[in-house]
Amino acid sequence: MFDVVVVGAGPAGSMAAKTAAEKGLNVLLIEKRQEIGTPVRCAEGISKESLKRFVEIDKKWIAAEVIGAKIYTPDGTEVVMAEEMAGNEVGFVLERKIFDRHLARLAAKAGAEVVVKTTALGFERTQNGLRVKLRRLGEEWEVETKLLIGADGVESKIGRMAGIIKTLKISEIESCAQYLMSGLDIDENYTYFYLGNELAPGGYAWIFPKGDRSANVGIGVLPSLAKMAAKHYLDRFIEKAGIKGKIVEFVAGAVPVYGEIDTAVADNIMLCGDAAYHSDPITGGGIANALSAGYHAGLVASEAVARKDFSASFLKRYDELWKADFGWKLRRNKKLQEFFLKLDDSTLNSLAKSIAGKNIKEMSVQAIITELLRNNPSLLGLFGELFS
Amino acid sequence: MPKRAVVDRRKCAYCGACVAVCNLNANELIETYLEINENCNGCGICVKTCPMGALSLAEV
Numbered sequence A: 001m002f003d004v005v006v007v008g009a010g011p012a013g014s015m016a017a018k019t020a021a022e023k024g025l026n027v028l029l030i031e032k033r034q035e036i037g038t039p040v041r042c043a044e045g046i047s048k049e050s051l052k053r054f055v056e057i058d059k060k061w062i063a064a065e066v067i068g069a070k071i072y073t074p075d076g077t078e079v080v081m082a083e084e085m086a087g088n089e090v091g092f093v094l095e096r097k098i099f100d101r102h103l104a105r106l107a108a109k110a111g112a113e114v115v116v117k118t119t120a121l122g123f124e125r126t127q128n129g130l131r132v133k134l135r136r137l138g139e140e141w142e143v144e145t146k147l148l149i150g151a152d153g154v155e156s157k158i159g160r161m162a163g164i165i166k167t168l169k170i171s172e173i174e175s176c177a178q179y180l181m182s183g184l185d186i187d188e189n190y191t192y193f194y195l196g197n198e199l200a201p202g203g204y205a206w207i208f209p210k211g212d213r214s215a216n217v218g219i220g221v222l223p224s225l226a227k228m229a230a231k232h233y234l235d236r237f238i239e240k241a242g243i244k245g246k247i248v249e250f251v252a253g254a255v256p257v258y259g260e261i262d263t264a265v266a267d268n269i270m271l272c273g274d275a276a277y278h279s280d281p282i283t284g285g286g287i288a289n290a291l292s293a294g295y296h297a298g299l300v301a302s303e304a305v306a307r308k309d310f311s312a313s314f315l316k317r318y319d320e321l322w323k324a325d326f327g328w329k330l331r332r333n334k335k336l337q338e339f340f341l342k343l344d345d346s347t348l349n350s351l352a353k354s355i356a357g358k359n360i361k362e363m364s365v366q367a368i369i370t371e372l373l374r375n376n377p378s379l380l381g382l383f384g385e386l387f388s
Numbered sequence B: 001m002p003k004r005a006v007v008d009r010r011k012c013a014y015c016g017a018c019v020a021v022c023n024l025n026a027n028e029l030i031e032t033y034l035e036i037n038e039n040c041n042g043c044g045i046c047v048k049t050c051p052m053g054a055l056s057l058a059e060v
Helices: A011-022 A048-052 A096-109 A230-240 A287-307 A312-341 A345-355 A365-375 A377-387 B017-021 B045-049
Strands: A002-007 A027-030 A045-047 A062-066 A068-072 A078-082 A091-094 A113-115 A118-125 A130-136 A139-150 A173-182 A190-194 A204-211 A214-221 A246-256 A269-271 B003-007 B027-030 B033-036 B055-059
Touching: A002 A011, A002 A287, A011 A027, A011 A096, A011 A139, A011 A287, A027 A096, A027 A118, A045 A048, A045 A287, A048 A091, A048 A287, A078 A345, A078 A365, A091 A204, A096 A113, A118 A139, A139 A287, A173 A230, A173 B017, A204 A230, A214 A230, A214 A246, A246 B017, A269 A287, A269 A312, A287 A312, A312 A365, A312 A377, A345 A365, A365 A377, B003 B033, B017 B027, B017 B045, B045 B055
Parallel strands: A002 A027, A002 A139, A027 A113, A062 A204, A068 A190, A139 A269
Antiparallel strands: A045 A091, A062 A091, A068 A078, A118 A130, A130 A139, A173 A214, A173 A246, A190 A204, A204 A214, B003 B055, B027 B033
16 A cells, blocks of 8 residues: 555656655655656746755756846837846756656655556545556556545646546636747847737747757737637747747647635645646746645655544645745735736836836846836735735 | 537647646546547537647537
8 A cells, every 4th residue: 555646747746756755655656648758838947946945956957047037018118137147047947858857766766656658547535545546558557545646737637536626717727839949049048028918818928048049939828818729829929029940849738827726635635736726827837836835745745644644634734835835926926917917908018118127136026016016106006915 | 410529639739738628527638649538518618728729629
């Protein structure tokens, strides 16, 4: 009998498996694909600080380092957020194919069993825990476990089977398309964000450099507002922005922009990462929160095993940990997203103009909102309380 | 005629977006292979969500 079965070997699942195994638990990590880390479904950006909290940095999976971000509104107004000094890189663009494998190997090294090409079909409750039904290479296989951690991504089945989460509405998910392009002529010290209701309804377009004149060029749109598929918006953005380069890889994906869920646990079950809608409703960023959630789920798993208490009421400790770490930010950024969704392009332009040329030294949502509030006191009534 | 979602495999980038929005658990992403089962009632939510435009509704 396993202490923990983790479903999904992305950053959340591997971190949960690693943490639990390091605590001496008997852990099984399963991944439905035959290769961990592919196909990539990510723009791969993460802040240096949030990564360093959980992983020792290894250049092998850092594609590029950036010193800041540049944001553009429809009339071309530019807002720059950057460290003043070069050499003070604040952001990474990862090579997820290598990063995810690295994390899974750390989990394996810590003692977790890892099996790939294996799908979780479902689970049933037993006297001592759960019986999890798996399918490996077409053959059914059952394992018993005290705890099940669902880190099975945006298409999570565990969360829905456990009744923890509801299916996302089309106003709660970003539909994303991205190309890895090479031969680009860009300043690789920055990430780039492009806003506009026509350009990317309910989302934004991005360029994240990956080194050697290559970059992830992508777009996310809200299906409830978009009239066409994300790929059409991406092709139009590339054409209108005059981005010249060669497409060497296709990426598609979806990002939950739900905000904070009430609870990520049920009896014997915890959810982390995209499976728990842990991605940020404003930025769409999910890696940092996934790592944090996985880490905390792993810790709580070890406490639960020590106390032999796998009830939802005990596992709520995990809720407390992820909510204190980043849940509050999901809640706040959901409100911000709702505010930004109401803005027309001319309001976006004038807000950007009010802070263009200001010296925003930090690359964060917090920093940009603080600057917006400073220059637009009328916004205080709208979301001042979120940032006091 | 009742409709069902169908996938154009040549366009599908197997990202799972359609699985995430399906209330009926009609879509399943098996590794890199999307299957649509008979639970599908042709509501079209997944068609709207697909980033590649790989899904459409067809009469069954």
